[in-house]
Amino acid sequence: MQPDAPYRFTEVMGGCRVGEVWWATDEQDRLLTVAVLDPEVAQDPAWRQAFLGMADALAAPGGGGRSYLAADVSGRTPWVAYTADGGPGAEHLFVALGHEIRREEPAPQASGPPYPVSPSGGQASGPPYQPVSGVPHDPFSAPTRRIQPSPPRPRRTGLWVGAAALVLLVLAGTGAAFVWLDSDTPGTPQAAPTTAVEALPPAPSAPPQAPGIEPPAAGQWPRDWPKFTPQDPVRTVVDLADLGFALKVPPEWTCTPAGKAEGYVKYSCGTSGNQGELGGELVVRDCVLPCDEQRQTAMRQAEEAWGLQWIRGGQFVSYADSSRLDLDGERRYGLVVVAYVRGGDTGRVDSQVVLRMTAPIDGAGRLRRVANHLRDALIF
Numbered sequence: 001m002q003p004d005a006p007y008r009f010t011e012v013m014g015g016c017r018v019g020e021v022w023w024a025t026d027e028q029d030r031l032l033t034v035a036v037l038d039p040e041v042a043q044d045p046a047w048r049q050a051f052l053g054m055a056d057a058l059a060a061p062g063g064g065g066r067s068y069l070a071a072d073v074s075g076r077t078p079w080v081a082y083t084a085d086g087g088p089g090a091e092h093l094f095v096a097l098g099h100e101i102r103r104e105e106p107a108p109q110a111s112g113p114p115y116p117v118s119p120s121g122g123q124a125s126g127p128p129y130q131p132v133s134g135v136p137h138d139p140f141s142a143p144t145r146r147i148q149p150s151p152p153r154p155r156r157t158g159l160w161v162g163a164a165a166l167v168l169l170v171l172a173g174t175g176a177a178f179v180w181l182d183s184d185t186p187g188t189p190q191a192a193p194t195t196a197v198e199a200l201p202p203a204p205s206a207p208p209q210a211p212g213i214e215p216p217a218a219g220q221w222p223r224d225w226p227k228f229t230p231q232d233p234v235r236t237v238v239d240l241a242d243l244g245f246a247l248k249v250p251p252e253w254t255c256t257p258a259g260k261a262e263g264y265v266k267y268s269c270g271t272s273g274n275q276g277e278l279g280g281e282l283v284v285r286d287c288v289l290p291c292d293e294q295r296q297t298a299m300r301q302a303e304e305a306w307g308l309q310w311i312r313g314g315q316f317v318s319y320a321d322s323s324r325l326d327l328d329g330e331r332r333y334g335l336v337v338v339a340y341v342r343g344g345d346t347g348r349v350d351s352q353v354v355l356r357m358t359a360p361i362d363g364a365g366r367l368r369r370v371a372n373h374l375r376d377a378l379i380f
């Protein structure tokens with residue numbers, strides 16, 4: 001599956017269930033490695049976005065990779081090309097996505113140092129890239145890795161993701177990686193262990209089923225959203241471990257643990273009854289420094305947002321809401337807020353807060369009150 005690229009492709013270095021890595025040369029006869037996404041997998045636009053997004057994340061400062069030579073994700077077979085000078089290249093891109101490249105042919109002989117591949121056909125060996133505790137590197141990681149993502153939201157409809165069944169972000173030691181759990185039958189998810197509180201909770205699906213529309217539209221935090229007043233009945237929850245702040249919610253709400261690990265905590269909050277289910281999830285996770293705009297954007301893009309347009313609500317917050325969500329045939333109100341706050345003692349933005357909830361149409365005000373409370377308490 002050679003792509004339409006301005007290179008001479010010589011042979012396949014290896015492949016995985018979502019693509020291949022090719023040896024190639026450019027017009028200057030430089031040896032290259034080219035990551036090529038499988039054309040069937042590339043039929044999913046979200047895969048194209050994740051393919052290039054991972055390459056960009058690896059190239060970012062502290063991303064654990066390096067800049068690519070060129071890329072094109074618009075054609076039938078998206079590709080990303082790297083110079084084969086011994087640094088992490090095309091194979092590393094698939095490893096970061098959780099797919100180890102299986103070696104198919106011996107590497108071609110060419111001038112210059114070849115891209116390192118283990119004789120057994122595994123991941124690239126030797127410096128500058130080494131897996132940590134057997135887990136490939138995560139482009140969002142740093143030497144003091146603290147982020148631990150939240151479990152995925154249940155899928156309401158099937159989403160074909162080629163040969164991958166489910167994307168998990170797992171933490172091991174000081175490194176982490178996107179790990180795609182392959183199933184025997186493509187498209188059939190493998191069941192992950194489920195417990196009330198998981199030591200290593202799975203990440204939001206990457207890519208999510210319906211991420212928010214990027215980039216966020218210009219805007220401001222809604223001034224007409226209601227707030228809790230002294231006259232409102234309010235329950236202040238102060239015993240939520242590791243949340244780091246008191247949470248104000250309507251008095252009939254309950255909050256229960258849904259996930260916890262170092263640098264990560266998730267609670268399910270809300271109520272259910274004759275008036276219908278109302279609530280959702282509140283997640284707080286570390287944003288590894290530097291928690292800059294690029295890292296914040298990449299983390300936001302991993303969040304489910306029902307395909308709504310993100311709106312900029314301030315320098316460090318985006319939100320999306322709608323009263324026209326069709327969830328399992330029911331029209332509901334949905335609200336998702338992604339904010340970045342100063343959660344430690346460094347004085348720097350280092351934490352992500354995600355509020356994602358739904359309600360009957362007449363319950364929108366209650367969700368908006370909670371969102372306003374978080375904004376006032378965390379100052380975003």
